[in-house]
Amino acid sequence: MIPTALSIAGSDPSGGAGIQADLKTFSAHGVYGMSAITALTVQNTQGVSGIQLLPADFVAAQIDALFEDIRIGAIKIGMIANAQIAQAVASSLKNKPKNPIILDPVMIAKGGHALLEEDAITAVQTALLPLADILTPNLEEAARLLDTDIASSRAEMEIQGKALLAYGPKAVLMKGGHLESEESPDLLITAQGSQWYDSPRIDTQNTHGTGCTLSSAIAAQIAKGRSYEEAIQHAKAYVHAAIAAADSLHIGSGHGPTHHFHALWETASN
Secondary structure (H helix, E strand, O other): OOOEEEEEEEEEOOOOOHHHHHHHHHHHOOEEEEEEEEEEEEEEEEEEEEEEEEHHHHHHHHHHHHEEEOOOOEEOOOOOOOOOHHHHHHHHOOOOOOOOOOEEEOOOOOOOEEEOHHHHHHHHHHHHHOOOOOOOOOOHHHHHHHHHOOOOHHHHHHHHHHHHHOOOOEEEEEOOOOOOOEEEEEEEEOOOOOEEEEOOOOOOOOEEHHHHHHHHHHHHHHHOOOHHHHHHHHHHHHHHHHHHHHHHHOOOOOOOOOOOHHHHHHHHHO
């Protein structure tokens, strides 16, 4: 039986982030992907210029329709946009069979455009964090969720990760890509302890959608039955390779996408 995964997130018409990146990632991992769209955006590789939110009850209706008909193996939650959608998603999922949930608290686009309304942070904290199996914030998102300064060291990353764990997720993966260091360090924190995942930095501007891609890759791996640690290890290796191959795509003139199908396209061309 093919593994399945659902992405609850916003749409990126340029194809590098959001629902589009999630579905590509699911497919690249051999997982059947589905989507419930929370918002439509006007964006390209140079940034976001407009957002149209879907009604919260319509978002919930999408989720309900999928659960009524299709077996879902894992859920990735991305752009939630506002408090009403956060509450609607949480209410819908609470009444469903328990599925692993990977929560990527999307707040700011690569170009700086806000993707989460200020009053929605509390709703994310109280309604969605307790449902999450793995929370995957970058350093800026973690700081906003905690209303504190952005972590500037590994020690501060660990402190903030433990603080986020207190909100209820089973695990927190602190993404340290913005940390001033030679390596790009991520930190997994659970009630049992912590584990660092370091990877070499790649010199490229084509990193659009890396957070979406990582969280959906983790969801795909968990849908295939891997543990948190195994899923993160496989997902990080996949994203690192996708970034390394990104410059070969030549998409747009700004922050281009990662190469979600780097392994498949390379195989197909040989």
